Amino acid sequence: MSAAPQTTSALDEHGVPDTTRTSLLRFATAGSVDDGKSTLVGRLLHDTKSILADAYEAVERVSKERGSEEVDLALLTDGLRAEREQGITIDVAYRYFSTPRRTFILADCPGHVQYTRNTVTGASTADALVVLIDARYGVVEQTKRHLAVAALLRVPHVIIAVNKIDLLDYASGPFRSISQHVQSHAESLGLPNVICVPVSALNGDNVAERSENTPWYEGPTVLDILETVPSIDQGADAFAAAHRHGVVHPTAADAVAEEGGWRLPVQLVLRPQDAAVSEEYREYRGYAGQVAEGTIRVGDEVVVQPSGKRTTVAGIDTATGSLDEAHTGQSVSVRLADEVDIARGDMLSSAPDAAAASKTFHAHVAWLTDRPLRVRDRVLVQHGSAVVQAMVTSIDGILDISLPGGTLDSSIAKGTELQLNDIGVVSLQLAQPLAVEDYGTHRRTGAFCLLDPQDGNTLAAGTARAQVPGSGDETYISI
Amino acid sequence: MSDEEHVTTETPTPARLSTLDSLEAEGIHIIREAVGTARKPVLLFSGGKDSVVVLHLATKAFWPGKVPFELLHVDTGHNFDEVLEFRDRTVEKLGLRLQVAKVQDYIDDGRLRERPDGTRNPLQTVPLLDAIAEHKYDVVFGGARRDEEKARAKERVVSLRDEFGAWDPRNQRPELWNLYNPRHLPGQHVRVFPLSNWTELDVWRYIEAEGIELPPLYYAHEREVFQRDGMWLTPHASVRVKDTDVIETRTVRYRTVGDASCTGAVESPAASIQDVIAEVASTRITERGATRADDRLSEAAMEDRKKEGYF
Numbered sequence A: 001m002s003a004a005p006q007t008t009s010a011l012d013e014h015g016v017p018d019t020t021r022t023s024l025l026r027f028a029t030a031g032s033v034d035d036g037k038s039t040l041v042g043r044l045l046h047d048t049k050s051i052l053a054d055a056y057e058a059v060e061r062v063s064k065e066r067g068s069e070e071v072d073l074a075l076l077t078d079g080l081r082a083e084r085e086q087g088i089t090i091d092v093a094y095r096y097f098s099t100p101r102r103t104f105i106l107a108d109c110p111g112h113v114q115y116t117r118n119t120v121t122g123a124s125t126a127d128a129l130v131v132l133i134d135a136r137y138g139v140v141e142q143t144k145r146h147l148a149v150a151a152l153l154r155v156p157h158v159i160i161a162v163n164k165i166d167l168l169d170y171a172s173g174p175f176r177s178i179s180q181h182v183q184s185h186a187e188s189l190g191l192p193n194v195i196c197v198p199v200s201a202l203n204g205d206n207v208a209e210r211s212e213n214t215p216w217y218e219g220p221t222v223l224d225i226l227e228t229v230p231s232i233d234q235g236a237d238a239f240a241a242a243h244r245h246g247v248v249h250p251t252a253a254d255a256v257a258e259e260g261g262w263r264l265p266v267q268l269v270l271r272p273q274d275a276a277v278s279e280e281y282r283e284y285r286g287y288a289g290q291v292a293e294g295t296i297r298v299g300d301e302v303v304v305q306p307s308g309k310r311t312t313v314a315g316i317d318t319a320t321g322s323l324d325e326a327h328t329g330q331s332v333s334v335r336l337a338d339e340v341d342i343a344r345g346d347m348l349s350s351a352p353d354a355a356a357a358s359k360t361f362h363a364h365v366a367w368l369t370d371r372p373l374r375v376r377d378r379v380l381v382q383h384g385s386a387v388v389q390a391m392v393t394s395i396d397g398i399l400d401i402s403l404p405g406g407t408l409d410s411s412i413a414k415g416t417e418l419q420l421n422d423i424g425v426v427s428l429q430l431a432q433p434l435a436v437e438d439y440g441t442h443r444r445t446g447a448f449c450l451l452d453p454q455d456g457n458t459l460a461a462g463t464a465r466a467q468v469p470g471s472g473d474e475t476y477i478s479i
Numbered sequence B: 001m002s003d004e005e006h007v008t009t010e011t012p013t014p015a016r017l018s019t020l021d022s023l024e025a026e027g028i029h030i031i032r033e034a035v036g037t038a039r040k041p042v043l044l045f046s047g048g049k050d051s052v053v054v055l056h057l058a059t060k061a062f063w064p065g066k067v068p069f070e071l072l073h074v075d076t077g078h079n080f081d082e083v084l085e086f087r088d089r090t091v092e093k094l095g096l097r098l099q100v101a102k103v104q105d106y107i108d109d110g111r112l113r114e115r116p117d118g119t120r121n122p123l124q125t126v127p128l129l130d131a132i133a134e135h136k137y138d139v140v141f142g143g144a145r146r147d148e149e150k151a152r153a154k155e156r157v158v159s160l161r162d163e164f165g166a167w168d169p170r171n172q173r174p175e176l177w178n179l180y181n182p183r184h185l186p187g188q189h190v191r192v193f194p195l196s197n198w199t200e201l202d203v204w205r206y207i208e209a210e211g212i213e214l215p216p217l218y219y220a221h222e223r224e225v226f227q228r229d230g231m232w233l234t235p236h237a238s239v240r241v242k243d244t245d246v247i248e249t250r251t252v253r254y255r256t257v258g259d260a261s262c263t264g265a266v267e268s269p270a271a272s273i274q275d276v277i278a279e280v281a282s283t284r285i286t287e288r289g290a291t292r293a294d295d296r297l298s299e300a301a302m303e304d305r306k307k308e309g310y311f
């Protein structure tokens, strides 16, 4: 559809960011209640001139009606009646803006512990997470919980915005000590790239514009960082993985990104027959899906999971023409050289490093529902386009977020049940085999949800862990 | 980290997909996923630009097969003729089946009463829910975008509706990664919004990139109009023109098309897609703010309608 996107400036002849050429970054906010997430988001939108006049007037009017002198920028995202009444964020608000360098999808998440499930929702698709900390109070329990969520989801970039520094006369001391504290905590959780920025969301210091009030800070603004970090699509995962292995030069990460194989969860089998758009496609048979990772090329050898059958890629089709190769994120239809029995929920993968299907696996889960999860509970596992019955065979540990500076490993206590908002390690037994992979190396095929078999509700977010061969250590969960 | 040592601000690896490529691929993924689990899906199709783009994505998602679901239009009875003509021609061209639920039928037999302000947009909810129940649709696609309105900004891509079609904004399911969950109990259904993450500008850029046809109303044309509440309205059969209304000819276009009684035109010389893109990119007024009287009713007008089962 369009030319290769640029990451520098991509303005069209009218000086408007051209989204057929710019790249996309998804980011989310996190941090404790009232630390200033929505205000920061409002400030970013305001300072990038992304708020239209009537929307701004509406917020101005409502702020006045509430007796506030200043325009409350949080109202730009706190759009529900209940949110405005209580002055808090309840559910994620998605907003869209662009700068000459990039297009952004931002998810403003709630801070209240009661709405952690919504924060996990917003963070699950994020390339970057902006964690707000009130400079007066420093790292609090919710900060730790959200950092643990970032570690569980392996959000590639974490930006710590130490906020409300206007209330501390823009002193550098609190920022330095909070930065140190949060860095060591993040490191113990295995979060790779954590950057701290001193900000006042209210006044806009170091949000989109460099502040004159913080001469002691020479780092980037929040927007500078968001405009330049690589997205997952641009190899941010490989970057993070390389970082974990002690490689800090980003070009090394590029090499990692190129080496890997590819995965395609099959969403539908396209067999038009009588419904073909023209006679020549009557007998067409293609496997439709979105490339979960890697680059598929015509001629590649394929392994179908869970059956383990092998064949090769005969063609890659889209409605606008056939492709020689398809990249991560593209929605395509793949034709195969041999007639193989394949259904929705199966997974195609490149042969050299094919995913292995299994009936058991270990995972981290964030439990997001009121009733607790217990051993022997029956759930459904949703993985790619597959939904399979499963049983919890053991709960191997629960993360204790209150432990200071503990790693996920050392913070795990053997548990009997997972309560609302707990992060734990579980072992699952499946009714049918699934090609679940290690989330650390395969983001899409390592992610899954747990569903309630009775009412269909979503119960938990899960990230699969590779079993350590021969370690016998069932609680191995280093992130 | 000390403040001296900071993030590398070098240019990252170029993305393989542009923003628009990513949005298209995501939309197709969402449509395929919902259809993969649906018993009887349907697309709400008005002939407006957003529903036209969803339909276009659907033709791509199932190519080389036809779109495997029918279309439903909730007709307020106040539609522009050229939009209805476009709607029927599009349906015919793609060989699809269109169901029409008519607000007029409900008014004629007294199940619904005309509102004092003459606006029929809020009256669409009951015929919509009846049609969903009658045809036993379980997955209902819509063209709503999160950037349209602050309540919509909060809605999931796959949004559960209860037996009354109601949306419960305080109790939405988690929606994790791209794993959408359309499961529901009998009597419930899900609304699915493949354009959730698109902006008005993205929609227009896509229309340009894909050469998608729209009703002519979206482009500048001369029209007899009169001003009301700061909007240009057409003296349509559905609109009560007052003696004091001054009817004049202006060059206008529509940013949204809906019920003629409450959808306003904007003065605009933008006669081509490129002109419209330039205009949308530089506008200082939101799409709904410029054109929809029904959203001006109260601060939470949209949220309230959605809680009752509206689109």
Ligand SMILES: Nc1nc2c(ncn2[C@@H]2O[C@H](COP(=O)(O)OP(=O)(O)OP(=O)(O)O)[C@@H](O)[C@H]2O)c(=O)[nH]1
Pocket (backbone or CB within 6 Å): A031, A032, A033, A034, A035, A036, A037, A038, A039, A040, A074, A087, A088, A089, A090, A109, A110, A111, A112, A132, A163, A164, A165, A166, A167, A199, A200, A201, A202, A203
């Ligand atoms: N002085 C000062 N006040 C701030 C700053 N940022 C936010 N606030 C105030 O802090 C309060 C909470 O701000 P919000 O942005 O609603 O906080 P939040 O983190 O979004 O809260 P939840 O979403 O409910 O978790 C509001 O009264 C803001 O005006 C800041 O930089 N300086």
Ligand SMILES: [Mg+2]
Pocket (backbone or CB within 6 Å): A037, A038, A039, A074, A078, A088, A089, A108, A109, A110, A111
């Ligand atoms: Mg908030």
